[in-house]
Amino acid sequence: MMAICHLEAWLRLALLPGIGPVRGRQLLARSSLDRLCQADAPALVQLGLNAQQIAHWLNPDQRKLSRVFSWLEQAGNQLLTLDDVAYPRLLRETVGAPLLLFVQGHVEALSTPLLAVVGTRQPTPGGRLAAQCLGRDLVQAGIGLCSGLALGIDGVAHQTALQQHGVTVAVLGTGLAQIYPRRHIPLARDILAQGGALVSEFWPDEGVRAENFPRRNRIISGLSMGTLVVEAAEQSGSLITARLALEQGRELFVVPGSWQNPQARGCHRLIQQGAKLVCNAADIVEELGQFLGDKGRMAPDGAPQKLPGHLPTDNLLDNVGYEATDIDTIAALSQCPIDQVMGQLIELELLGWIASVPGGYVRTRRD
Structure with a gap:
C-alpha cells in the first residue's frame, strides 16, 4: 500500500487547473513527484506552473481530498496512480492515459486480456443476438469483455460475460459513487460480485456530465486489445471509441448488418475504411494472437445437434x-x-x- 503522502501528491497533481493527463506527464518528466512535494513557490515557477496552479498545489481543496480518502476506506475501493505496478500496462502505453484510476472491485481484472465491445443503446434483436453469441465465444476463448455500462450493447456485453462466468470491466463516465444509468446499478453489483471491476478517472462523487462520456471511451479502448463494434449509427458515440482504438494502435472489428438497418450504417462505414468484418469469434481471436499467446486458443465450438432427417x-x-x-x-x-x-x-x-x-x-x- 503506497504511503498517504505519495497518494496525496498524486491527488494534488490531478487537482491542478489546466493540468490534464498529457500535461501532467510532461510535468513529471521535468520533475519527480518527490521534487514537486519539496518545491517552494519559486521552484514551482521554474517548473512551469502559473500562479493559480501554484496556489492550488500549496493549498489544495482539503474537502475534496478528504472525500477521496473516505471513499478509499470502503471495502473494495482502490486508487491506482500512473506509477503503480497494478496500473494496466496497455492503458499506460496510450497517449492521455489517466493520471489516476479509481477502481472498485478486482484490480487484477484490468490486466486480463480484454476486448472492448461497444454499440448502440437501442439494438435490434439481431444486434443483441450478435453481441451475445460473439461475447459467449470470446469469453470461452479466455477473453474478458470491457464496455461502458450503458444501456443496449454495453449492457448485453457485460451480462453475457457474467452468464459465461467470465471477466468483465465497466468503465464509467461518472464517479464510482454515482453509478449511471441507475437502471444498471444491479448489473454493476453483479460485476463486482463475479470478479469484475468498475473503473473511472473521475472523482467518486462526480455526477453526470455529457462531456465526460467521450473521455471515458479512450479508457475503454485503451484497456483493451481491440474494439468490437456491434450496431452503430453514423453519428454514434461508438464511432468515437472506434477512432480512439485505431489511434491507440489497437485492432478494430465490426459486425456487419442489414443495408436497411440505420443502426448498422456506422458499422458499414468503418468496414469501408478498413476495419475487419467479423463473422465469428475466431475472426477476432486470430488477430489478437500477439496479445493472447496460449490463452488465445478457441475452445471447441459446441457443434449443433444434427437436424432431424425429415x-x-x-x-x-x-x-x-x-x-x-x-x-x-x-x-x-x-x-x-x-x-x-x-x-x-x-x-x-x-x-x-x-x-x-x-x-x-x-x-x-x-x-
Missing part, C-alpha cells in the same frame, strides 16, 4: 433469416401448416439453431 424441418430452417422473421412469413415460405411450423420452431430453438426474438425468430447458426 424434409419439413430442413425446409423450415432455410426460411428463418439472420434478421427477425415472423411466424406467418416462415409458414408461407415453407408452405407448412402454422401449427406444424410452431412445433418445429420450438424444436429448432431447443437444438440451438434459432432464437426467439421480438417480431419472430432469427437464425443463430450456419450449416
Whole structure:
C-alpha cells in the first residue's frame, strides 16, 4: 500500500487547473513527484506552473481530498496512480492515459486480456443476438469483455460475460459513487460480485456530465486489445471509441448488418475504411494472437445437434433469416401448416439453431 503522502501528491497533481493527463506527464518528466512535494513557490515557477496552479498545489481543496480518502476506506475501493505496478500496462502505453484510476472491485481484472465491445443503446434483436453469441465465444476463448455500462450493447456485453462466468470491466463516465444509468446499478453489483471491476478517472462523487462520456471511451479502448463494434449509427458515440482504438494502435472489428438497418450504417462505414468484418469469434481471436499467446486458443465450438432427417424441418430452417422473421412469413415460405411450423420452431430453438426474438425468430447458426 503506497504511503498517504505519495497518494496525496498524486491527488494534488490531478487537482491542478489546466493540468490534464498529457500535461501532467510532461510535468513529471521535468520533475519527480518527490521534487514537486519539496518545491517552494519559486521552484514551482521554474517548473512551469502559473500562479493559480501554484496556489492550488500549496493549498489544495482539503474537502475534496478528504472525500477521496473516505471513499478509499470502503471495502473494495482502490486508487491506482500512473506509477503503480497494478496500473494496466496497455492503458499506460496510450497517449492521455489517466493520471489516476479509481477502481472498485478486482484490480487484477484490468490486466486480463480484454476486448472492448461497444454499440448502440437501442439494438435490434439481431444486434443483441450478435453481441451475445460473439461475447459467449470470446469469453470461452479466455477473453474478458470491457464496455461502458450503458444501456443496449454495453449492457448485453457485460451480462453475457457474467452468464459465461467470465471477466468483465465497466468503465464509467461518472464517479464510482454515482453509478449511471441507475437502471444498471444491479448489473454493476453483479460485476463486482463475479470478479469484475468498475473503473473511472473521475472523482467518486462526480455526477453526470455529457462531456465526460467521450473521455471515458479512450479508457475503454485503451484497456483493451481491440474494439468490437456491434450496431452503430453514423453519428454514434461508438464511432468515437472506434477512432480512439485505431489511434491507440489497437485492432478494430465490426459486425456487419442489414443495408436497411440505420443502426448498422456506422458499422458499414468503418468496414469501408478498413476495419475487419467479423463473422465469428475466431475472426477476432486470430488477430489478437500477439496479445493472447496460449490463452488465445478457441475452445471447441459446441457443434449443433444434427437436424432431424425429415424434409419439413430442413425446409423450415432455410426460411428463418439472420434478421427477425415472423411466424406467418416462415409458414408461407415453407408452405407448412402454422401449427406444424410452431412445433418445429420450438424444436429448432431447443437444438440451438434459432432464437426467439421480438417480431419472430432469427437464425443463430450456419450449416
